[in-house]
Amino acid sequence: MKRVLREPFFKVGVVLFGAVSALGILALFWLPHDPYAFVFEPLARPSLTHLLGVNDAGMDIFSELLVAVQNTLMFGVWVAGISVGLGAVVGMASGYWGGWIDAVLMRLCDILIALPSVLVLLLVASIARPSGMELGALLGVLSFPIGAKVVRFQTAHLKETLYVEVALQMGASGWYVLRRHIFPALAPLIGFSFAGRFRFAVMAQATLAFLGLLSPSEKSFGMMIRQGMQYYYLDIWWHWIFPPVVLLGMALVGVTFVIFSLEGVLDGRVKGVLRG
Amino acid sequence: MARTFLSYALALGVMAYLSYGLPLWLPGDFATAMYASSDVVLSPQEEARLTPVPPSFLAYVGAFMRGDFGLSLAYGVPISTLLGEALPWTLLLGLCAYLSSFAVAFVLGVESAFRRASKVDRRLSGAMVSLDGVPELVLGVVFLLFFGAHLGWFPLQGALTPYSDKSGIAHVADVLAHLCLPAMTLFLASLSGQFLLVRVSVLHVLPAPFVSCAHLRGIGPWRVRYKYVALNALLPIVVRFGFRLASMVTSLIVVETIFAYPGIGSLLMDAVAKRDVPVIQVVVTLLSLGVVGMSVLLEGVAFWLKPKGSLA
Numbered sequence: 313m314k315r316v317l318r319e320p321f322f323k324v325g326v327v328l329f330g331a332v333s334a335l336g337i338l339a340l341f342w343l344p345h346d347p348y349a350f351v352f353e354p355l356a357r358p359s360l361t362h363l364l365g366v367n368d369a370g371m372d373i374f375s376e377l378l379v380a381v382q383n384t385l386m387f388g389v390w391v392a393g394i395s396v397g398l399g400a401v402v403g404m405a406s407g408y409w410g411g412w413i414d415a416v417l418m419r420l421c422d423i424l425i426a427l428p429s430v431l432v433l434l435l436v437a438s439i440a441r442p443s444g445m446e447l448g449a450l451l452g453v454l455s456f457p458i459g460a461k462v463v464r465f466q467t468a469h470l471k472e473t474l475y476v477e478v479a480l481q482m483g484a485s486g487w488y489v490l491r492r493h494i495f496p497a498l499a500p501l502i503g504f505s506f507a508g509r510f511r512f513a514v515m516a517q518a519t520l521a522f523l524g525l526l527s528p529s530e531k532s533f534g535m536m537i538r539q540g541m542q543y544y545y546l547d548i549w550w551h552w553i554f555p556p557v558v559l560l561g562m563a564l565v566g567v568t569f570v571i572f573s574l575e576g577v578l579d580g581r582v583k584g585v586l587r588g
Numbered sequence: 589m590a591r592t593f594l595s596y597a598l599a600l601g602v603m604a605y606l607s608y609g610l611p612l613w614l615p616g617d618f619a620t621a622m623y624a625s626s627d628v629v630l631s632p633q634e635e636a637r638l639t640p641v642p643p644s645f646l647a648y649v650g651a652f653m654r655g656d657f658g659l660s661l662a663y664g665v666p667i668s669t670l671l672g673e674a675l676p677w678t679l680l681l682g683l684c685a686y687l688s689s690f691a692v693a694f695v696l697g698v699e700s701a702f703r704r705a706s707k708v709d710r711r712l713s714g715a716m717v718s719l720d721g722v723p724e725l726v727l728g729v730v731f732l733l734f735f736g737a738h739l740g741w742f743p744l745q746g747a748l749t750p751y752s753d754k755s756g757i758a759h760v761a762d763v764l765a766h767l768c769l770p771a772m773t774l775f776l777a778s779l780s781g782q783f784l785l786v787r788v789s790v791l792h793v794l795p796a797p798f799v800s801c802a803h804l805r806g807i808g809p810w811r812v813r814y815k816y817v818a819l820n821a822l823l824p825i826v827v828r829f830g831f832r833l834a835s836m837v838t839s840l841i842v843v844e845t846i847f848a849y850p851g852i853g854s855l856l857m858d859a860v861a862k863r864d865v866p867v868i869q870v871v872v873t874l875l876s877l878g879v880v881g882m883s884v885l886l887e888g889v890a891f892w893l894k895p896k897g898s899l900a
Contacts, residue, residue, distance in 0.1 A: 321717065419595070426599035428834035428879040432606060434841075435872045438860040439610045458831075515723050519842055522725055523857055537729060541846070549733050557726050565721030572717045 316577050325569025332563040336385050339378035347375035347531060355548070364551045367539060377555050380531040384514055384563065387448050391513035394452025396459055396506045400498070403463025404490055408471055421457035429454035437525035444530045451516055459505045463498060470494050504574050511567045518560055533560040592887050596880050603876040607869045608648045652873065662864040670855055670867065677747050678851030681767065682840055685774035693779050697786025698818050704791060713787065716780040724777035724839045728846040731769050742769045745848035770847040777839050785828055789821040823893045830886040833879045
């Protein structure tokens, strides 16, 4: 852990990501205007009342941005939680019990890995128009198998260790061993893959929203960039398009730095495996 | 090996069935989307005439296999015509950007790995890690605004200057000028991932005894790097590369949308906006076919690369 904290990449990453998150936390307590109210003068320039001006529909851009930060973080945690949670449960079950459970679960994972998940998402989003959270759940389910495979491998390896054998000899149940011995040993790996999935989810949300596949009422960076880009020939880029672009970049670069510094410490074991 | 192919075949089946079934299971269609905001009231008979009777799944797949993609609802022209117009642009953009990014990433990755922990390696890797955090959406928008709109160096959108009848060199120059920004965006967006992948894979091969042995035998550094080490690092590169294919297609769609480049991605997003379901079905299925086909091909290459000596 100490080695991670000394990494310059880790520090910069935490600062970048922390700065973005701070805006999201700020929005919990304070918003300058109602981000959903379209009551202001459309395309107004930035001023003291509207720090980043007003968009074409008459919404305060700064308030929109704060809510977009919140939505992005929530979406990331939601998708990563589902993906990593499923991956951990399936991987541990598969690796620990083996046999037909392993065979069935791993074949399912193989099919899901072979499925081009973003295209599934595109298809579902364009035809069914689900809400952002529903789409996130689908993304989580589609993306769990790679994590599950890594967890399975590690679990099967841990099962052979002496301390697990001793615990089993002393009459510990499978559940107890998984909870008490295997899960804690996997925790760093799971935390690491959570960061990877989070990054993937934030990118996916920005992409889908930019392509117009998420509901326009759900504020997000991608959505704001999409709306601003319709007016790029006006002199609005610096207060309308750039803020979401910069915050999205900052959040993603921040998480990427954290992931790479963790990768350096955890080393070869997980290198590159969890990035999809 | 057979099992891998089976999962790909099943995945393709799932994809085809989803593309077939999703539009049928859901309410709303082209006719309702088209007339939703107008005062036209359709009688059930009129609506039935606008909404084609869905074929069975087998007929759907059969028609697809014959290359009979049907008509676009929005344009009333065969989908194959639309594909024929869009595909060359996508191929031009995708091949230019991705082939150059593989080549550059491969050479940089190998060279950087051989100079591991040196100043060059640290800086290059640091820069690539930073670049890896920047998605093509951010890069594309910044390029469009800065090089296109602000500096005016490149055209802002499309693949050709509209209504111009340039020919010969002027035509080629026009195509290249339009290609520059989207290709640059895609190139940079995929470069970092490829670079880091190559570098890590080479780093794993370097400690092998045959590398020091090759050095000791006095084999030149270039031969050692590319013939001995890089070739042996190729297997993990090919395997991991397969995982990236789907995201490469997504990047292509995003970049085409940003620059309104008239390729497959723009065709797809235009169809989504118009709820032109047949076009969505065909394009998504074709893209999946492309991704799965490439994955199978890569699996084949990986199998071929795998050492199969009598000692193994």
